[in-house]
Amino acid sequence: MFIYNTLLTIIQQGLCYGLVAMGVYISYKILDFPDLTVDGSFPLGAVVAITLINGGVHFSVAMIIAIGAGMICGAVTGILHVKFGISNLLSGILTMTALISVNLVLSGMKVYLPYTEGNLFNNDFINSFGAYDVYGNILVLVIICIVFKIIIDLFLKTKTGFMLRAVGSNEKMCVSMGRDSGNYKILGLAMANGMVAMAGAVYSQWTNVYDNNSGVGMVVIALASVIIGTAIFKNLRFVKGTTAVLVGALIYTGALNIIIAFGVPSGYLKLIMAVLFAVILILNNSVLSGGKKIKNREKHHA
Amino acid sequence: MLKLENLVKIFNKDTVDESVLFEDFNLFVPKGQFVSVVGSNGSGKTTMLNLISGTMGIEGGRILLDDTDITVQKEFVRARRIGRVYQNPSMSTASQMTISENMAIAVNKNKPFNLSQGLKKSQIAEFRDLVSTLDLGLENKMDTLVGSLSGGQRQALTLLMATMTPIDLLLLDEHTAALDPRTSEKIMELTKSIVERTKITTLMVTHNLRFAVDYGNRILMMDKGKAVLDKAGSDKNAVKVQDLLEIFNTISIECGN
Ligand SMILES: Nc1ncnc2c1ncn2[C@@H]1O[C@H](COP(=O)(O)OP(=O)(O)OP(=O)(O)O)[C@@H](O)[C@H]1O
Ligand SMILES: [Mg+2]
Numbered sequence: 001m002f003i004y005n006t007l008l009t010i011i012q013q014g015l016c017y018g019l020v021a022m023g024v025y026i027s028y029k030i031l032d033f034p035d036l037t038v039d040g041s042f043p044l045g046a047v048v049a050i051t052l053i054n055g056g057v058h059f060s061v062a063m064i065i066a067i068g069a070g071m072i073c074g075a076v077t078g079i080l081h082v083k084f085g086i087s088n089l090l091s092g093i094l095t096m097t098a099l100i101s102v103n104l105v106l107s108g109m110k111v112y113l114p115y116t117e118g119n120l121f122n123n124d125f126i127n128s129f130g131a132y133d134v135y136g137n138i139l140v141l142v143i144i145c146i147v148f149k150i151i152i153d154l155f156l157k158t159k160t161g162f163m164l165r166a167v168g169s170n171e172k173m174c175v176s177m178g179r180d181s182g183n184y185k186i187l188g189l190a191m192a193n194g195m196v197a198m199a200g201a202v203y204s205q206w207t208n209v210y211d212n213n214s215g216v217g218m219v220v221i222a223l224a225s226v227i228i229g230t231a232i233f234k235n236l237r238f239v240k241g242t243t244a245v246l247v248g249a250l251i252y253t254g255a256l257n258i259i260i261a262f263g264v265p266s267g268y269l270k271l272i273m274a275v276l277f278a279v280i281l282i283l284n285n286s287v288l289s290g291g292k293k294i295k296n297r298e299k300h301h302a
Numbered sequence: 303m304l305k306l307e308n309l310v311k312i313f314n315k316d317t318v319d320e321s322v323l324f325e326d327f328n329l330f331v332p333k334g335q336f337v338s339v340v341g342s343n344g345s346g347k348t349t350m351l352n353l354i355s356g357t358m359g360i361e362g363g364r365i366l367l368d369d370t371d372i373t374v375q376k377e378f379v380r381a382r383r384i385g386r387v388y389q390n391p392s393m394s395t396a397s398q399m400t401i402s403e404n405m406a407i408a409v410n411k412n413k414p415f416n417l418s419q420g421l422k423k424s425q426i427a428e429f430r431d432l433v434s435t436l437d438l439g440l441e442n443k444m445d446t447l448v449g450s451l452s453g454g455q456r457q458a459l460t461l462l463m464a465t466m467t468p469i470d471l472l473l474l475d476e477h478t479a480a481l482d483p484r485t486s487e488k489i490m491e492l493t494k495s496i497v498e499r500t501k502i503t504t505l506m507v508t509h510n511l512r513f514a515v516d517y518g519n520r521i522l523m524m525d526k527g528k529a530v531l532d533k534a535g536s537d538k539n540a541v542k543v544q545d546l547l548e549i550f551n552t553i554s555i556e557c558g559n
Binding site: 158159160 | 376377378379381382385386388392393394395396397398399403404406407408410411412414415416417418419420421449464
Protein backbone atom coordinates (compact mmCIF):
# COMPACT_ATOMS: atom_id res chain seq x y z
CA MET A 1 0.00 0.00 0.00
CA PHE A 2 2.83 2.36 0.89
CA ILE A 3 4.58 1.63 -2.40
CA TYR A 4 1.34 2.13 -4.30
CA ASN A 5 0.69 5.47 -2.61
CA THR A 6 4.24 6.58 -3.31
CA LEU A 7 3.71 5.68 -6.94
CA LEU A 8 0.52 7.75 -7.10
CA THR A 9 2.35 10.71 -5.55
CA ILE A 10 5.19 10.33 -8.02
CA ILE A 11 2.76 10.37 -10.94
CA GLN A 12 0.98 13.50 -9.76
CA GLN A 13 4.07 15.40 -8.74
CA GLY A 14 5.90 14.20 -11.83
CA LEU A 15 3.15 15.51 -14.09
CA CYS A 16 3.25 18.91 -12.36
CA TYR A 17 7.02 19.03 -12.82
CA GLY A 18 6.49 17.80 -16.36
CA LEU A 19 4.62 21.03 -17.10
CA VAL A 20 7.61 23.02 -15.82
CA ALA A 21 9.94 20.81 -17.85
CA MET A 22 7.96 21.49 -21.03
CA GLY A 23 8.42 25.22 -20.43
CA VAL A 24 12.12 24.81 -19.79
CA TYR A 25 12.33 22.59 -22.86
CA ILE A 26 11.40 25.67 -24.89
CA SER A 27 14.00 27.93 -23.29
CA TYR A 28 16.82 25.48 -22.73
CA LYS A 29 16.49 22.99 -25.54
CA ILE A 30 14.84 24.96 -28.34
CA LEU A 31 16.37 28.38 -27.64
CA ASP A 32 19.58 27.14 -25.99
CA PHE A 33 18.99 29.69 -23.21
CA PRO A 34 19.69 28.63 -19.59
CA ASP A 35 16.83 30.54 -18.00
CA LEU A 36 16.86 30.98 -14.23
CA THR A 37 13.65 33.05 -14.21
CA VAL A 38 11.87 29.74 -13.58
CA ASP A 39 12.53 29.75 -9.81
CA GLY A 40 10.53 32.99 -9.63
CA SER A 41 7.89 32.50 -12.30
CA PHE A 42 6.76 29.17 -10.80
CA PRO A 43 5.60 30.65 -7.47
CA LEU A 44 4.39 33.75 -9.33
CA GLY A 45 1.92 31.61 -11.25
CA ALA A 46 0.85 30.06 -7.97
CA VAL A 47 0.34 33.33 -6.10
CA VAL A 48 -1.53 34.92 -8.98
CA ALA A 49 -3.81 31.90 -9.17
CA ILE A 50 -4.52 31.69 -5.43
CA THR A 51 -5.11 35.41 -5.03
CA LEU A 52 -7.60 35.45 -7.88
CA ILE A 53 -9.30 32.17 -6.96
CA ASN A 54 -9.65 33.12 -3.31
CA GLY A 55 -10.98 36.44 -4.54
CA GLY A 56 -13.79 34.64 -6.33
CA VAL A 57 -12.44 34.37 -9.85
CA HIS A 58 -13.04 31.06 -11.62
CA PHE A 59 -9.91 28.88 -11.56
CA SER A 60 -9.76 28.62 -15.35
CA VAL A 61 -9.65 32.40 -15.72
CA ALA A 62 -7.17 32.65 -12.86
CA MET A 63 -4.86 30.19 -14.58
CA ILE A 64 -4.97 32.07 -17.87
CA ILE A 65 -4.00 35.25 -16.03
CA ALA A 66 -1.21 33.30 -14.27
CA ILE A 67 0.10 32.27 -17.68
CA GLY A 68 0.05 35.91 -18.77
CA ALA A 69 1.98 36.95 -15.66
CA GLY A 70 4.61 34.29 -16.36
CA MET A 71 4.90 35.43 -19.95
CA ILE A 72 5.61 38.97 -18.81
CA CYS A 73 8.46 37.69 -16.57
CA GLY A 74 9.95 35.71 -19.44
CA ALA A 75 9.71 38.75 -21.68
CA VAL A 76 11.45 40.88 -19.05
CA THR A 77 14.35 38.41 -18.87
CA GLY A 78 14.46 38.35 -22.67
CA ILE A 79 14.46 42.14 -22.96
CA LEU A 80 17.22 42.48 -20.34
CA HIS A 81 19.30 40.07 -22.38
CA VAL A 82 18.44 41.12 -25.91
CA LYS A 83 17.95 44.86 -25.66
CA PHE A 84 20.42 45.65 -22.90
CA GLY A 85 23.06 43.04 -23.59
CA ILE A 86 23.02 41.49 -20.10
CA SER A 87 24.22 37.88 -20.15
CA ASN A 88 21.57 35.17 -20.31
CA LEU A 89 22.28 33.82 -16.81
CA LEU A 90 22.36 37.27 -15.21
CA SER A 91 19.14 38.36 -16.91
CA GLY A 92 17.37 35.35 -15.41
CA ILE A 93 18.90 35.95 -11.99
CA LEU A 94 17.75 39.58 -12.03
CA THR A 95 14.14 38.73 -12.84
CA MET A 96 14.11 35.82 -10.43
CA THR A 97 15.43 37.96 -7.59
CA ALA A 98 12.95 40.74 -8.25
CA LEU A 99 10.16 38.17 -8.28
CA ILE A 100 10.92 37.12 -4.70
CA SER A 101 9.58 40.49 -3.56
CA VAL A 102 6.82 40.63 -6.15
CA ASN A 103 5.52 37.26 -4.97
CA LEU A 104 5.60 38.34 -1.32
CA VAL A 105 3.73 41.53 -2.12
CA LEU A 106 1.10 39.58 -4.07
CA SER A 107 0.67 37.08 -1.23
CA GLY A 108 0.24 39.92 1.26
CA MET A 109 3.66 39.12 2.82
CA LYS A 110 2.45 35.63 3.69
CA VAL A 111 4.74 32.67 3.13
CA TYR A 112 1.83 30.21 3.10
CA LEU A 113 -1.71 30.73 1.89
CA PRO A 114 -4.44 28.06 1.86
CA TYR A 115 -7.07 27.82 -0.88
CA THR A 116 -10.41 28.93 0.48
CA GLU A 117 -12.42 28.46 -2.73
CA GLY A 118 -12.92 25.60 -5.14
CA ASN A 119 -10.12 25.04 -7.60
CA LEU A 120 -8.88 22.80 -10.39
CA PHE A 121 -8.79 19.78 -8.08
CA ASN A 122 -11.76 20.74 -5.95
CA ASN A 123 -14.83 21.33 -8.09
CA ASP A 124 -18.09 19.64 -9.00
CA PHE A 125 -16.54 17.61 -11.78
CA ILE A 126 -13.64 16.27 -9.73
CA ASN A 127 -15.74 15.79 -6.66
CA SER A 128 -18.10 13.55 -8.60
CA PHE A 129 -15.24 11.02 -8.41
CA GLY A 130 -15.33 11.46 -4.62
CA ALA A 131 -13.79 14.39 -2.72
CA TYR A 132 -10.04 14.80 -3.25
CA ASP A 133 -10.01 11.62 -5.25
CA VAL A 134 -6.48 10.80 -6.34
CA TYR A 135 -7.57 9.29 -9.67
CA GLY A 136 -9.54 12.40 -10.46
CA ASN A 137 -6.41 14.44 -9.78
CA ILE A 138 -4.33 12.24 -12.03
CA LEU A 139 -6.93 12.50 -14.78
CA VAL A 140 -6.93 16.30 -14.58
CA LEU A 141 -3.13 16.43 -14.63
CA VAL A 142 -2.87 14.03 -17.56
CA ILE A 143 -5.38 16.09 -19.55
CA ILE A 144 -3.52 19.34 -18.85
CA CYS A 145 -0.17 17.80 -19.76
CA ILE A 146 -1.51 16.37 -22.99
CA VAL A 147 -3.27 19.58 -24.00
CA PHE A 148 -0.16 21.70 -23.47
CA LYS A 149 2.10 19.10 -25.03
CA ILE A 150 -0.04 19.17 -28.18
CA ILE A 151 -0.13 22.97 -28.21
CA ILE A 152 3.68 23.15 -28.00
CA ASP A 153 4.15 20.40 -30.60
CA LEU A 154 1.81 22.14 -33.02
CA PHE A 155 3.42 25.51 -32.38
CA LEU A 156 6.88 24.14 -33.13
CA LYS A 157 5.62 23.06 -36.53
CA THR A 158 4.43 26.51 -37.51
CA LYS A 159 6.55 29.06 -39.35
CA THR A 160 7.07 30.99 -36.11
CA GLY A 161 8.03 27.73 -34.40
CA PHE A 162 10.50 26.93 -37.16
CA MET A 163 12.15 30.30 -36.73
CA LEU A 164 12.29 29.86 -32.96
CA ARG A 165 14.10 26.56 -33.46
CA ALA A 166 16.41 28.16 -36.01
CA VAL A 167 17.33 30.93 -33.56
CA GLY A 168 18.22 28.36 -30.91
CA SER A 169 20.26 26.38 -33.37
CA ASN A 170 21.99 29.30 -35.10
CA GLU A 171 21.08 32.94 -34.61
CA LYS A 172 22.78 33.91 -37.87
CA MET A 173 20.24 31.83 -39.75
CA CYS A 174 17.45 34.03 -38.43
CA VAL A 175 19.36 37.21 -39.21
CA SER A 176 20.03 36.05 -42.76
CA MET A 177 16.28 35.63 -43.18
CA GLY A 178 15.90 39.32 -42.42
CA ARG A 179 14.46 38.80 -38.96
CA ASP A 180 15.50 40.17 -35.61
CA SER A 181 16.61 37.10 -33.69
CA GLY A 182 16.23 39.00 -30.42
CA ASN A 183 12.45 39.19 -30.81
CA TYR A 184 12.25 35.43 -31.18
CA LYS A 185 14.29 34.97 -28.01
CA ILE A 186 11.89 37.23 -26.13
CA LEU A 187 8.93 35.32 -27.54
CA GLY A 188 10.43 31.95 -26.61
CA LEU A 189 11.24 33.04 -23.08
CA ALA A 190 7.74 34.46 -22.66
CA MET A 191 6.23 31.17 -23.77
CA ALA A 192 8.55 29.15 -21.55
CA ASN A 193 7.75 31.17 -18.46
CA GLY A 194 4.05 31.25 -19.26
CA MET A 195 4.19 27.45 -19.14
CA VAL A 196 6.18 27.52 -15.89
CA ALA A 197 3.75 29.93 -14.23
CA MET A 198 0.87 27.72 -15.27
CA ALA A 199 2.70 24.76 -13.77
CA GLY A 200 3.06 26.77 -10.55
CA ALA A 201 -0.66 27.50 -10.54
CA VAL A 202 -1.48 23.83 -11.10
CA TYR A 203 1.00 22.67 -8.47
CA SER A 204 -0.31 24.98 -5.78
CA GLN A 205 -3.90 23.94 -6.48
CA TRP A 206 -2.83 20.31 -6.31
CA THR A 207 -1.17 20.85 -2.90
CA ASN A 208 -4.11 23.12 -2.01
CA VAL A 209 -1.76 25.72 -0.58
CA TYR A 210 0.48 28.50 -1.85
CA ASP A 211 4.07 28.13 -0.70
CA ASN A 212 6.31 31.12 -1.25
CA ASN A 213 9.36 28.85 -1.39
CA SER A 214 7.92 26.38 -3.85
CA GLY A 215 10.07 27.74 -6.67
CA VAL A 216 13.41 27.11 -5.00
CA GLY A 217 15.28 24.52 -7.04
CA MET A 218 12.66 24.42 -9.78
CA VAL A 219 15.31 25.13 -12.43
CA VAL A 220 17.21 22.06 -11.28
CA ILE A 221 14.12 19.85 -11.37
CA ALA A 222 13.20 21.11 -14.82
CA LEU A 223 16.66 20.91 -16.33
CA ALA A 224 17.18 17.43 -14.90
CA SER A 225 13.88 16.34 -16.44
CA VAL A 226 14.76 17.86 -19.80
CA ILE A 227 18.22 16.32 -19.87
CA ILE A 228 17.06 12.87 -18.73
CA GLY A 229 14.20 12.87 -21.21
CA THR A 230 16.16 14.02 -24.22
CA ALA A 231 19.06 11.69 -23.44
CA ILE A 232 16.78 8.64 -23.21
CA PHE A 233 15.02 9.35 -26.48
CA LYS A 234 18.00 10.82 -28.27
CA ASN A 235 18.11 8.06 -30.88
CA LEU A 236 14.36 7.91 -31.37
CA ARG A 237 13.66 10.99 -33.40
CA PHE A 238 9.97 10.19 -33.80
CA VAL A 239 9.50 10.73 -30.06
CA LYS A 240 8.69 14.40 -29.59
CA GLY A 241 10.83 16.47 -27.24
CA THR A 242 7.78 17.31 -25.16
CA THR A 243 6.98 13.63 -24.63
CA ALA A 244 10.60 12.99 -23.74
CA VAL A 245 10.73 15.69 -21.07
CA LEU A 246 7.43 14.54 -19.54
CA VAL A 247 8.93 11.08 -19.17
CA GLY A 248 12.13 12.68 -17.86
CA ALA A 249 10.13 14.55 -15.21
CA LEU A 250 8.39 11.36 -14.08
CA ILE A 251 11.74 9.56 -13.81
CA TYR A 252 13.46 12.36 -11.89
CA THR A 253 10.49 12.81 -9.54
CA GLY A 254 10.43 9.04 -9.08
CA ALA A 255 14.11 8.92 -8.18
CA LEU A 256 13.70 11.77 -5.68
CA ASN A 257 10.68 10.23 -4.01
CA ILE A 258 12.30 6.82 -3.77
CA ILE A 259 15.32 8.31 -2.01
CA ILE A 260 13.01 10.19 0.36
CA ALA A 261 11.02 7.01 0.95
CA PHE A 262 14.16 5.41 2.36
CA GLY A 263 13.73 7.79 5.25
CA VAL A 264 16.11 10.61 4.34
CA PRO A 265 15.02 13.68 6.33
CA SER A 266 13.19 16.18 4.13
CA GLY A 267 15.75 18.88 4.94
CA TYR A 268 18.15 17.01 2.69
CA LEU A 269 15.79 17.24 -0.29
CA LYS A 270 17.57 20.06 -2.12
CA LEU A 271 20.94 18.43 -1.54
CA ILE A 272 19.64 15.20 -3.00
CA MET A 273 18.13 17.10 -5.91
CA ALA A 274 21.43 18.77 -6.69
CA VAL A 275 23.53 15.62 -6.29
CA LEU A 276 21.14 13.63 -8.44
CA PHE A 277 21.25 16.35 -11.10
CA ALA A 278 25.05 16.42 -10.99
CA VAL A 279 25.13 12.65 -11.48
CA ILE A 280 22.78 13.01 -14.46
CA LEU A 281 24.93 15.74 -16.00
CA ILE A 282 28.09 13.68 -15.57
CA LEU A 283 26.43 10.59 -17.03
CA ASN A 284 25.06 12.66 -19.88
CA ASN A 285 28.50 14.04 -20.71
CA SER A 286 30.30 10.74 -20.64
CA VAL A 287 27.98 7.83 -21.38
CA LEU A 288 25.08 9.43 -23.14
CA SER A 289 26.87 12.30 -24.89
CA GLY A 290 25.03 13.45 -27.97
CA GLY A 291 22.93 16.26 -29.41
CA LYS A 292 24.35 19.05 -27.31
CA LYS A 293 27.90 18.37 -28.46
CA ILE A 294 27.22 19.40 -32.03
CA LYS A 295 26.03 22.76 -30.79
CA ASN A 296 29.07 23.33 -28.62
CA ARG A 297 31.38 22.60 -31.50
CA GLU A 298 29.59 25.20 -33.54
CA LYS A 299 29.88 27.85 -30.85
CA HIS A 300 33.66 27.64 -31.00
CA HIS A 301 33.66 28.20 -34.74
CA ALA A 302 31.40 31.20 -34.69
CA MET B 303 24.08 48.36 -57.75
CA LEU B 304 26.43 48.51 -54.79
CA LYS B 305 28.46 51.54 -53.86
CA LEU B 306 31.05 51.79 -51.10
CA GLU B 307 32.11 55.39 -50.49
CA ASN B 308 35.19 56.38 -48.49
CA LEU B 309 34.87 53.43 -46.12
CA VAL B 310 36.92 53.57 -42.96
CA LYS B 311 37.30 50.47 -40.79
CA ILE B 312 39.38 50.59 -37.66
CA PHE B 313 39.60 47.61 -35.31
CA ASN B 314 39.90 48.15 -31.55
CA LYS B 315 39.73 51.89 -31.96
CA ASP B 316 41.36 53.92 -29.20
CA THR B 317 43.11 50.94 -27.66
CA VAL B 318 46.70 49.76 -27.89
CA ASP B 319 45.54 47.11 -30.35
CA GLU B 320 44.12 49.68 -32.76
CA SER B 321 44.58 48.67 -36.38
CA VAL B 322 43.32 50.41 -39.47
CA LEU B 323 42.18 48.07 -42.23
CA PHE B 324 40.30 50.37 -44.63
CA GLU B 325 41.41 53.97 -44.74
CA ASP B 326 39.40 55.32 -47.64
CA PHE B 327 37.96 52.40 -49.55
CA ASN B 328 35.79 52.95 -52.61
CA LEU B 329 34.05 50.45 -54.79
CA PHE B 330 31.27 50.75 -57.34
CA VAL B 331 29.59 47.59 -58.57
CA PRO B 332 26.94 48.14 -61.28
CA LYS B 333 23.76 46.09 -61.22
CA GLY B 334 24.22 42.53 -62.38
CA GLN B 335 28.00 42.54 -62.23
CA PHE B 336 29.72 39.36 -61.03
CA VAL B 337 32.92 40.33 -59.24
CA SER B 338 35.62 37.83 -58.28
CA VAL B 339 37.60 39.04 -55.29
CA VAL B 340 41.05 37.61 -54.59
CA GLY B 341 43.80 38.57 -52.17
CA SER B 342 46.10 37.08 -49.57
CA ASN B 343 44.98 36.03 -46.11
CA GLY B 344 44.10 39.00 -43.98
CA SER B 345 43.81 41.39 -46.91
CA GLY B 346 40.30 42.37 -45.85
CA LYS B 347 38.01 40.37 -48.13
CA THR B 348 35.79 38.93 -45.42
CA THR B 349 35.78 42.24 -43.58
CA MET B 350 34.57 44.00 -46.73
CA LEU B 351 31.65 41.56 -46.91
CA ASN B 352 31.02 42.01 -43.18
CA LEU B 353 30.80 45.77 -43.64
CA ILE B 354 28.42 45.42 -46.57
CA SER B 355 26.13 43.00 -44.76
CA GLY B 356 26.26 44.94 -41.52
CA THR B 357 27.91 42.28 -39.39
CA MET B 358 30.41 44.99 -38.44
CA GLY B 359 29.95 48.72 -38.20
CA ILE B 360 32.16 51.23 -39.97
CA GLU B 361 34.08 54.18 -38.60
CA GLY B 362 33.40 56.35 -41.64
CA GLY B 363 31.94 56.39 -45.13
CA ARG B 364 28.70 55.30 -46.79
CA ILE B 365 27.26 52.13 -48.23
CA LEU B 366 24.57 52.31 -50.89
CA LEU B 367 22.55 49.46 -52.31
CA ASP B 368 20.47 50.50 -55.33
CA ASP B 369 20.22 54.12 -54.18
CA THR B 370 19.23 53.26 -50.62
CA ASP B 371 21.74 54.30 -48.01
CA ILE B 372 22.11 51.16 -45.89
CA THR B 373 25.03 52.43 -43.79
CA VAL B 374 23.09 52.52 -40.54
CA GLN B 375 20.65 49.70 -41.26
CA LYS B 376 20.82 46.74 -38.90
CA GLU B 377 22.25 43.49 -40.21
CA PHE B 378 18.87 41.71 -40.26
CA VAL B 379 17.27 44.56 -42.20
CA ARG B 380 20.00 44.50 -44.86
CA ALA B 381 19.70 40.73 -45.04
CA ARG B 382 16.25 41.13 -46.59
CA ARG B 383 17.99 42.20 -49.78
CA ILE B 384 21.31 40.44 -49.38
CA GLY B 385 22.07 36.73 -49.59
CA ARG B 386 25.30 35.50 -48.10
CA VAL B 387 27.32 32.33 -47.98
CA TYR B 388 29.88 32.53 -45.20
CA GLN B 389 33.42 31.26 -45.15
CA ASN B 390 32.35 29.12 -42.19
CA PRO B 391 29.95 26.36 -43.32
CA SER B 392 27.92 26.34 -40.12
CA MET B 393 26.96 30.00 -40.28
CA SER B 394 23.71 30.21 -42.15
CA THR B 395 21.97 26.91 -41.65
CA ALA B 396 20.25 25.57 -38.54
CA SER B 397 22.18 22.45 -37.58
CA GLN B 398 19.41 21.04 -35.39
CA MET B 399 16.88 21.12 -38.21
CA THR B 400 16.53 18.92 -41.28
CA ILE B 401 17.41 19.89 -44.85
CA SER B 402 13.71 20.27 -45.71
CA GLU B 403 13.05 22.40 -42.64
CA ASN B 404 16.00 24.65 -43.39
CA MET B 405 14.82 25.11 -46.95
CA ALA B 406 11.28 25.79 -45.80
CA ILE B 407 12.60 28.68 -43.74
CA ALA B 408 14.78 29.95 -46.60
CA VAL B 409 11.97 29.91 -49.14
CA ASN B 410 9.83 31.95 -46.75
CA LYS B 411 12.38 34.77 -46.49
CA ASN B 412 10.73 38.20 -46.46
CA LYS B 413 7.30 36.64 -45.98
CA PRO B 414 5.57 36.53 -42.60
CA PHE B 415 6.68 33.81 -40.20
CA ASN B 416 3.21 33.32 -38.80
CA LEU B 417 1.29 30.41 -37.32
CA SER B 418 0.72 28.63 -40.61
CA GLN B 419 2.38 25.30 -41.27
CA GLY B 420 6.18 25.52 -41.36
CA LEU B 421 6.78 22.75 -43.85
CA LYS B 422 4.10 21.47 -46.18
CA LYS B 423 4.25 17.98 -47.67
CA SER B 424 3.99 19.46 -51.15
CA GLN B 425 7.13 21.51 -50.60
CA ILE B 426 9.34 18.52 -49.88
CA ALA B 427 9.25 17.24 -53.46
CA GLU B 428 10.01 20.71 -54.76
CA PHE B 429 12.99 21.06 -52.40
CA ARG B 430 14.23 17.61 -53.33
CA ASP B 431 14.31 18.56 -57.02
CA LEU B 432 16.22 21.72 -56.21
CA VAL B 433 18.74 19.90 -54.02
CA SER B 434 19.30 17.24 -56.66
CA THR B 435 20.81 19.93 -58.93
CA LEU B 436 23.76 19.92 -56.50
CA ASP B 437 24.39 16.28 -57.33
CA LEU B 438 25.69 15.61 -53.84
CA GLY B 439 23.17 12.92 -52.98
CA LEU B 440 21.40 15.28 -50.57
CA GLU B 441 18.07 14.52 -52.23
CA ASN B 442 18.03 11.25 -50.26
CA LYS B 443 18.76 13.02 -47.00
CA MET B 444 15.92 15.50 -46.85
CA ASP B 445 15.09 14.42 -43.28
CA THR B 446 18.69 14.44 -42.10
CA LEU B 447 19.77 17.09 -39.61
CA VAL B 448 21.90 19.66 -41.37
CA GLY B 449 24.39 19.43 -38.49
CA SER B 450 25.35 15.96 -39.62
CA LEU B 451 26.20 16.98 -43.19
CA SER B 452 29.79 17.60 -44.24
CA GLY B 453 31.07 21.18 -44.42
CA GLY B 454 31.02 21.14 -48.19
CA GLN B 455 27.48 19.78 -48.33
CA ARG B 456 26.34 22.50 -45.94
CA GLN B 457 28.08 25.16 -47.98
CA ALA B 458 26.38 23.99 -51.17
CA LEU B 459 23.02 23.89 -49.41
CA THR B 460 23.60 27.39 -48.09
CA LEU B 461 24.17 28.68 -51.62
CA LEU B 462 20.87 27.19 -52.71
CA MET B 463 19.08 28.61 -49.70
CA ALA B 464 20.55 32.08 -50.17
CA THR B 465 19.21 32.24 -53.71
CA MET B 466 15.77 30.68 -53.23
CA THR B 467 14.13 34.08 -52.99
CA PRO B 468 14.82 37.25 -55.01
CA ILE B 469 17.69 39.33 -53.61
CA ASP B 470 19.63 42.35 -54.83
CA LEU B 471 23.09 41.31 -53.78
CA LEU B 472 24.84 37.98 -53.32
CA LEU B 473 27.96 37.75 -51.15
CA LEU B 474 29.99 34.56 -51.46
CA ASP B 475 32.96 34.07 -49.15
CA GLU B 476 35.13 31.20 -50.36
CA HIS B 477 31.97 29.19 -50.82
CA THR B 478 33.81 26.37 -52.60
CA ALA B 479 36.86 26.25 -50.34
CA ALA B 480 35.51 23.34 -48.32
CA LEU B 481 34.53 21.30 -51.37
CA ASP B 482 36.47 18.64 -53.25
CA PRO B 483 37.76 19.68 -56.70
CA ARG B 484 34.99 18.00 -58.68
CA THR B 485 32.24 19.35 -56.43
CA SER B 486 33.68 22.85 -56.29
CA GLU B 487 33.73 22.90 -60.10
CA LYS B 488 30.07 21.88 -60.00
CA ILE B 489 29.15 24.51 -57.46
CA MET B 490 30.94 27.16 -59.50
CA GLU B 491 28.91 26.18 -62.55
CA LEU B 492 25.79 26.32 -60.42
CA THR B 493 26.79 29.73 -59.07
CA LYS B 494 27.32 30.96 -62.60
CA SER B 495 23.97 29.69 -63.80
CA ILE B 496 22.16 31.20 -60.80
CA VAL B 497 23.86 34.57 -61.28
CA GLU B 498 23.22 34.58 -65.03
CA ARG B 499 19.61 33.54 -64.65
CA THR B 500 18.69 35.93 -61.86
CA LYS B 501 21.19 38.71 -62.74
CA ILE B 502 22.00 39.30 -59.08
CA THR B 503 24.90 41.61 -58.38
CA THR B 504 27.52 39.27 -56.91
CA LEU B 505 30.74 39.54 -54.96
CA MET B 506 32.61 36.24 -54.85
CA VAL B 507 35.69 35.87 -52.67
CA THR B 508 37.94 33.00 -53.69
CA HIS B 509 41.50 31.78 -53.28
CA ASN B 510 41.15 29.73 -56.43
CA LEU B 511 42.75 32.00 -59.01
CA ARG B 512 41.48 29.91 -61.90
CA PHE B 513 37.89 30.35 -60.71
CA ALA B 514 38.54 34.07 -60.30
CA VAL B 515 39.78 34.26 -63.88
CA ASP B 516 37.23 31.93 -65.46
CA TYR B 517 34.10 33.21 -63.75
CA GLY B 518 32.55 36.62 -63.42
CA ASN B 519 32.99 39.78 -65.44
CA ARG B 520 35.21 41.71 -63.10
CA ILE B 521 38.22 40.87 -60.98
CA LEU B 522 39.33 42.68 -57.86
CA MET B 523 42.55 41.92 -56.03
CA MET B 524 42.91 43.21 -52.50
CA ASP B 525 45.92 43.78 -50.33
CA LYS B 526 46.00 45.37 -46.88
CA GLY B 527 42.61 46.95 -47.34
CA LYS B 528 43.25 48.33 -50.81
CA ALA B 529 42.29 47.23 -54.28
CA VAL B 530 45.57 46.58 -56.06
CA LEU B 531 44.00 45.28 -59.25
CA ASP B 532 40.57 46.04 -60.65
CA LYS B 533 39.68 44.91 -64.15
CA ALA B 534 36.27 44.56 -65.73
CA GLY B 535 34.82 43.46 -69.08
CA SER B 536 37.31 42.72 -71.85
CA ASP B 537 40.23 43.84 -69.66
CA LYS B 538 39.16 41.19 -67.19
CA ASN B 539 39.02 38.56 -69.89
CA ALA B 540 42.66 39.27 -70.68
CA VAL B 541 43.75 38.60 -67.09
CA LYS B 542 45.45 35.23 -66.64
CA VAL B 543 46.23 33.20 -63.55
CA GLN B 544 49.92 33.89 -64.25
CA ASP B 545 49.33 37.66 -64.04
CA LEU B 546 47.63 37.30 -60.67
CA LEU B 547 50.46 35.15 -59.36
CA GLU B 548 52.96 37.80 -60.41
CA ILE B 549 51.11 40.50 -58.51
CA PHE B 550 50.95 38.23 -55.47
CA ASN B 551 54.71 37.75 -55.71
CA THR B 552 55.46 41.45 -56.10
CA ILE B 553 53.35 42.18 -53.04
CA SER B 554 55.14 39.64 -50.90
CA ILE B 555 58.56 40.87 -52.13
CA GLU B 556 57.54 44.39 -51.11
CA CYS B 557 56.65 43.02 -47.71
CA GLY B 558 60.16 41.66 -47.47
CA ASN B 559 59.42 37.94 -47.68
N1 LIG C 1 36.97 41.34 -35.35
C1 LIG C 1 38.23 41.71 -35.65
N2 LIG C 1 39.00 42.32 -34.73
C2 LIG C 1 40.26 42.72 -35.03
N3 LIG C 1 40.83 42.55 -36.22
C3 LIG C 1 40.12 41.93 -37.16
C4 LIG C 1 38.79 41.48 -36.94
N4 LIG C 1 38.32 40.91 -38.08
C5 LIG C 1 39.31 41.00 -38.96
N5 LIG C 1 40.40 41.61 -38.44
C6 LIG C 1 41.65 41.89 -39.12
O1 LIG C 1 41.38 42.43 -40.39
C7 LIG C 1 42.26 41.90 -41.35
C8 LIG C 1 41.46 41.34 -42.52
O2 LIG C 1 40.77 40.18 -42.11
P1 LIG C 1 39.77 39.42 -43.07
O3 LIG C 1 39.13 38.35 -42.30
O4 LIG C 1 38.91 40.42 -43.72
O5 LIG C 1 40.78 38.81 -44.14
P2 LIG C 1 40.46 37.93 -45.42
O6 LIG C 1 40.94 38.70 -46.58
O7 LIG C 1 39.06 37.48 -45.45
O8 LIG C 1 41.44 36.70 -45.16
P3 LIG C 1 41.24 35.13 -45.47
O9 LIG C 1 41.65 34.95 -46.89
O10 LIG C 1 42.21 34.49 -44.55
O11 LIG C 1 39.84 34.76 -45.21
C9 LIG C 1 43.12 40.88 -40.65
O12 LIG C 1 44.37 41.45 -40.40
C10 LIG C 1 42.41 40.61 -39.36
O13 LIG C 1 43.32 40.37 -38.33
MG1 LIG D 1 38.10 35.65 -45.22
